[in-house]
Amino acid sequence: MEKKKLSFGARLKESIRKTIVTLKHKPHMIPMVMLVITFLYYSLHLTTISNTTAKIQGPNMGLCGFAIMLLSILSLVCFGNAFPHRKPVNKPMLVLMFVMIAIIFAADIMYINAITTAVFRPENPIVVTQSTAYIAYAQYYLQIHMILLGISVALIVLLPVYSRLIRKIRTSIEVEEIGSMEAIDISGED
Numbered sequence: 001m002e003k004k005k006l007s008f009g010a011r012l013k014e015s016i017r018k019t020i021v022t023l024k025h026k027p028h029m030i031p032m033v034m035l036v037i038t039f040l041y042y043s044l045h046l047t048t049i050s051n052t053t054a055k056i057q058g059p060n061m062g063l064c065g066f067a068i069m070l071l072s073i074l075s076l077v078c079f080g081n082a083f084p085h086r087k088p089v090n091k092p093m094l095v096l097m098f099v100m101i102a103i104i105f106a107a108d109i110m111y112i113n114a115i116t117t118a119v120f121r122p123e124n125p126i127v128v129t130q131s132t133a134y135i136a137y138a139q140y141y142l143q144i145h146m147i148l149l150g151i152s153v154a155l156i157v158l159l160p161v162y163s164r165l166i167r168k169i170r171t172s173i174e175v176e177e178i179g180s181m182e183a184i185d186i187s188g189e190d
Contacts, residue, residue: 021171027163028083031155035079038148039072045141049111052138056126058114064107068145071107075100079156101153108146115139 006014023029042049046069053061078097082090115135118126128135 034152034155042145048134049138052135056118061114064111067107071100071104108142
C-alpha cells in the first residue's frame with residue numbers, strides 16, 4: 001500500500017490537529033510554556049539587571065535579583081509537580097507556586113523602587129547617561145517581566161475555563177469509505 005505525499009497545507013493542518021489533541025490531554029502546558037517564557041525573559045536580561053545592581057548598590061537589590069531567579073526556577077518545579085500526569089491537581093504545590101510568584105512580584109517592585117530612588121534622590125543621584133543607559137533598560141525589563149508574570153498567573157487561574165473550551169474542539173479525522181462492506185470476504189474459504 002503506497003502512502004500519498006501530502007501537500008504543505010495538509011501537513012500543516014495535520015500538525016495543528018495533533019497539537020490541539022495534545023492540548024486536549026494536557027491543557028496545563030499552555031501556562032507552563034508562558035512560565036518558561038517569563039523565566040527566559042528575565043534570564044536573558046540578567047546581565048543588564050546585574051550591572052544595574054553593581055552601579056546603584058541599593059539596599060536588597062542583589063537579594064531581590066537572586067530571589068527572582070531562584071524562585072522562578074522553583075516555581076517551574078512546583079508547577080510541574082502541581083499537575084501530575086493522569087492524577088488530580090496537587091493543591092499544596094499549586095499554593096506554594098502562587099506564594100513564590102507573589103514573592104517574585106514583590107521583589108520586582110522592590111527592585112524598580114530601588115532604581116527610582118537612586119535616580120531621583122536629592123543627594124548624589126545616579127545620572128542615567130549613554131554609558132549608564134542599562135539602568136533604564138533594567139527598569140523596563142522588570143516592568144515587562146511583571147506583565148509576563150501577570151499573564152502567566154491569569155493563564156493558570158483560567159485553566160479550568162479554557163481547558164473545557166479546548167476539549168470542545170473537534171479533532172477527529174474523516175476516514176474515507178473503502179468500498180462496500182459486502183465486497184470484503186471474511187469467510188476464509190477459497
